[in-house]
Amino acid sequence: MNISSIVVQCRQEHFDTLKESLEASELCDYHFGDASVGKHIITIEGKDVEEEIEKLVAIQGMPHVIAADMMQTYQEEQLDEEVKQMLASSDVPDMLNDDTLRPQDIVYNGDLKKRF
Numbered sequence: 489m490n491i492s493s494i495v496v497q498c499r500q501e502h503f504d505t506l507k508e509s510l511e512a513s514e515l516c517d518y519h520f521g522d523a524s525v526g527k528h529i530i531t532i533e534g535k536d537v538e539e540e541i542e543k544l545v546a547i548q549g550m551p552h553v554i555a556a557d558m559m560q561t562y563q564e565e566q567l568d569e570e571v572k573q574m575l576a577s578s579d580v581p582d583m584l585n586d587d588t589l590r591p592q593d594i595v596y597n598g599d600l601k602k603r604f
Contacts, residue, residue: 489533490540492561494547496528502552503528509550515543526554537563 494516498506503523511518516530530547534540540561548556583589 489535489564490537490561491531491533492540492544493559494530494532494544494556495559496530496547496553497555498526498528498552499554500524500526502526506550506552509552510547513547513550515546 496506496510500523503521503526507518507521507528510516510528510530516532518528518530520529521527532540532543532547534543540558544556544558547553583594
């Protein structure tokens with residue numbers, strides 16, 4: 489099962505018409521909208537990525553849709569596989585088992601500004 493959130497953009501004057509179309513379609517679940525900016529927040533579900541893409545393309549083709557873009561996606565199979573790999577792995581970084589290491593001595597390199 490895959491679930492993705494989508495932001496759908498339309499012109500303000502078509503907000504209500506598109507909202508009704510999205511709610512009436514069996515393509516998505518409608519969650520929120522802001523008429524002042526013409527944005528709708530929906531989610532779609534599918535058994536796989538292909539089914540989700542089919543639904544996204546259908547939404548993109550609806551009347552009054554300017555843009556419909558995926559914002560976040562959850563893929564159950566991928567998450568399950570990652571959890572299996574994590575549980576099967578016995579690799580724990582040495583620093584996590586080092587009782588002498590002080591947290592303030594750990595250098596964080598996740599910030600690109602400090603890296604380059």
